Amino acid sequence: MHLLIPAAGMGRRMGSDRNKLLLTLLGKPLLAWTLIAAEASPDINWIGIICQPSDWEDIKDILAQVSLTKPVELINGGETRQESVYNGLQALPDDAERVLIHDGARCLATPDLFNRCGEALLSCDGLIAAISVKDTIKVVERGIIQSTPDRSQLWAAQTPQGFHVPLLKQCHDQGRQLGWEVTDDAALFEKCGFPVRIVEGEETNLKVTTPVDLAIAEFILRQRLQ
Numbered sequence: 001m002h003l004l005i006p007a008a009g010m011g012r013r014m015g016s017d018r019n020k021l022l023l024t025l026l027g028k029p030l031l032a033w034t035l036i037a038a039e040a041s042p043d044i045n046w047i048g049i050i051c052q053p054s055d056w057e058d059i060k061d062i063l064a065q066v067s068l069t070k071p072v073e074l075i076n077g078g079e080t081r082q083e084s085v086y087n088g089l090q091a092l093p094d095d096a097e098r099v100l101i102h103d104g105a106r107c108l109a110t111p112d113l114f115n116r117c118g119e120a121l122l123s124c125d126g127l128i129a130a131i132s133v134k135d136t137i138k139v140v141e142r143g144i145i146q147s148t149p150d151r152s153q154l155w156a157a158q159t160p161q162g163f164h165v166p167l168l169k170q171c172h173d174q175g176r177q178l179g180w181e182v183t184d185d186a187a188l189f190e191k192c193g194f195p196v197r198i199v200e201g202e203e204t205n206l207k208v209t210t211p212v213d214l215a216i217a218e219f220i221l222r223q224r225l226q
């Protein structure tokens, strides 16, 4: 299974002056933890890291630290996550039939989650890891609640997300032509009318987005490593 890791963001919500994936979490850069989990998943046999050329040197240092046994390619990132994944898809080897896409910022995903997604992708064309939401969610307009959706139908999207490569390429092409702007790949698949299966995600598979997330991630990792 091929794995693409979008890692070309800026981390604006982190308030950092550099890509948040280069920040240290328990002695290793965030991206290193993501790569260690991918390395430990036997289902993954090729890794594409989508990153900005300005981060290449740092990322090569990380690769030297984690010494992966799997082939790795660095791919130029785009201005948005959507554009970065588009670039990643173009850079996949010709024999890539199915691909998992996993945000570098979700550095606590376990090898088991990668395996479960890889396994499920053998029998469907689109899937995402997701967890059912714990909160009561309100739809709000101009500060006033419009509705309270039935929580049993609400799921929080995570990555890995996995797809049949030709279909996902087709969805990205259509999205570019029609100017769709989405925050994940499943949304493109959905908009094109293709089914996307849910694979049970992990509550600890948070996306490190703000400084509080970094503190929570550190707590989870410490517990895990004890």
Ligand SMILES: Nc1ccn([C@@H]2O[C@H](COP(=O)(O)OP(=O)(O)OP(=O)(O)O)[C@@H](O)[C@H]2O)c(=O)n1
Binding pocket: 005, 006, 007, 008, 009, 010, 011, 012, 013, 014, 020, 021, 050, 077, 078, 079, 080, 081, 082, 084, 085, 103, 104, 105, 106, 207, 208, 209
């Ligand atoms: N142009 C971009 C933007 C984001 N990403 C990646 O997509 C994932 C999810 O994005 P997010 O958490 O929003 O990361 P940032 O864009 O870095 O954060 P922010 O939105 O706060 O700037 C991250 O692994 C990030 O590196 C990417 O590959 N290319």
Ligand SMILES: C[C@](O)(CO)[C@H](O)COP(=O)(O)O
Binding pocket: 081, 103, 156, 157, 158, 159, 183, 184, 185, 207, 209
């Ligand atoms: C793909 C994603 O991680 C799913 O939760 C997410 O959508 C990435 O973008 P966001 O804008 O930070 O939500």
